[in-house]
Amino acid sequence: MQRIFINNLFKTIFIISFFIISLSAPSMLMGADSEPERVLKSGVDDMTAVLNDPAFADEAQKKARKDILFNKADSIFDFSEFSKGALGKNWERFSESQRTEFTKAFSRLIANTYLAKIDDENFQDLKITYLKTEILAPTKSGIERADIASDVLHNKVVTPVYYRMMKKKGGSWKIYDVKIEGVSLVGNYREQYRTRFNDSPDKIIEEIKEKIK
Amino acid sequence: MISKQEVYFNSEAAYLNNYRYKAIKLPLVIIMILLIITSGTDAFSEEQPEGQSADNNTQNELYSEQDDLYGDEYVKTAEQSVADPLYWFNYAMFSFNDKLYFWLLKPVAQGYKFITPAELRSGLKNFFHNALFPVRFVNTILQGKGERALAETESFIINTVGGGLGFATPAQYVFGIETYNEDLGQTLGRYSVKEGFYLVLPVMGSSTLRDSIGSVGDFFLSPTTYIESAELAAGVTALDRINSVSFRIGDYETLxxxxxxxxxxLRDAYIQMRRKQVNE
Structure with a gap:
């Protein structure tokens, strides 16, 4: 008697939960991708295609692949905005040429650390799910902005990755910040540079150059 | 008519209950006291270390003239850093944990990863996640997130029954139920308890005063706490840690x-991550 009751109970729970879940499942109706999402997707697909290209599999080709990846990254990321955000108010103290120099070194630092990580891993099982795109109000000077949320599945670990994209007048959509598990890459550097107001710009540039050697 | 033996058992049960109650009472009192202290430590979190507060206004002006690409974030980040009055202690613990990772945790996790099939490792990871259901359930309830509490319960039942004690996760790959990590630190944050200050714990790593207090509370909801043999409990905890590190080898190195x-x-990454978790 009790057994039947428990069996029924499980069945009921199962059926009820099934209905609740199927009702709450996200709608299958997907609208057309917005422009920033399209740019991001094609950029990311481009890079993963290079990563999975068997032509670059052997060691000798790795250097060539790194350069191709860097160029592709350079076209989709706005490294000058990255640098500006990372330096925070220190940016004001940098001259035009120092800014260019910093941007060059900083983009290499980012690329070196993250592309090096990519280099020793197998990216066949990388799966990116784009969750939603939020178009933000443009800035006062008319820069369009969008936030794109995604889940990256790799190595059986799901990591939420958030892309912040912007489009300057006459320019194209570019990434100006990446948030991984809620941690803003640019914000993380800004915090590190926050207390560096006594160091000269040249010293700060030199420090990064030392790191990318 | 109650037999002698029953009386004996009853009194033993009563004794055990009483014992357990006493064992739990003391930590509870400590938690309450610490909570009262933290709610009064707002001063800590608003304190801007290293003389930053004076620059706040100028900073806002600077960025209002400039492009507001990051929206309010520039203003927000001016106060983003957490108070760190125990810097020297924290730095020592950070160095200790760093060595612990490179000299012990990483080599052990690498060896473990090498000899353990990936399926078993992810099964164990799922099992440990499933076993912590009480922590997530109680905290979703405490935060008034009814839907998530329901989702957690469904996920727990389906994975425990249909997934062999949680080794497999049919609730996720068949039914697509999402579960979130919830803990008492986040619940306290939800109730506007401030972080207090940054704290690096030996072995455990980054935390804040609030989150450390939270983890004491969660300790009582964690099944490993109720494993009777201390050796077994330590073994299970170590396995959980090594297993989860085996999935993330290389992340710390990259950072x-x-x-x-x-x-x-690391301090900023921890704080940013926790603030996001509290807000969602």
Missing amino acids: KSAALDPYVA
């Missing part, structure tokens, strides 16, 4: 090599 100041980078 460290990309950072100009690894200590600050």
Whole structure:
């Protein structure tokens, strides 16, 4: 008697939960991708295609692949905005040429650390799910902005990755910040540079150059 | 008619209950006291270390003239850093944990990863996640997130019954139920308890005063706490830790090599991550 009751109970729970879940499942109706999402997707697909290209599999080709990846990254990321955000108010103290120099070194630092990580891993099982795109109000000077949320599945670990994209007048959509598990890459550097107001710009540039050697 | 034996058992049960109650009472009192202290430590979190507060206004002006690409974030980040009055202690613990990772945790996790099939490792990871259901359930309830509490319960039932004690996760790959990590630190944050200050714990790693107090509370909801044999409990905890590290070998190295100041980078990453978790 009790057994039947428990069996029924499980069945009921199962059926009820099934209905609740199927009702709450996200709608299958997907609208057309917005422009920033399209740019991001094609950029990311481009890079993963290079990563999975068997032509670059052997060691000798790795250097060539790194350069191709860097160029592709350079076209989709706005490294000058990255640098500006990372330096925070220190940016004001940098001259035009120092800014260019910093941007060059900083983009290499980012690329070196993250592309090096990519280099020793197998990216066949990388799966990116784009969750939603939020178009933000443009800035006062008319820069369009969008936030794109995604889940990256790799190595059986799901990591939420958030892309912040912007489009300057006459320019194209570019990434100006990446948030991984809620941690803003640019914000993380800004915090590190926050207390560096006594160091000269040249010293700060030199420090990064030392790191990318 | 109650037999002698029953009386004996009853009194033993009563004794055990009483014993357990006493064992739990003391930590509870400590938690309450610490909670009262933290709610009064607002001063800590609003304190801007290293003379930053004076620059706040100028900073806002600077960025209002400039492009507001990051929206309010510039203003927000001016106060983003957490108070760190125990810097020297924290830095020592950070260095200790760093060595612990490179000299012990990483080599052990690498060896473990090498000899353990990936399926078993992810099964164990799922099992440990499933076993912590009480922590997530109680905290979703405490935060008034009814839907998530329901989702957690469904997920727990389906995975425990249909997934062999949670080794497999049919609730996720068949039914697509999402579960979130919830803990008492987040619940306290939800109730506007401030972080207090940054704290690096030996072995456990980054935390804040609030989150440390939270983890004491969660300790009582964690099944490993109720494993009777101390050796077994330690073994299970170590397995959980090594198993989860085996999925993330290399992440800490990347963060460290990309950072100009690894200590600050880690502190900021922890704070940013926790603030996001509290807000969602």
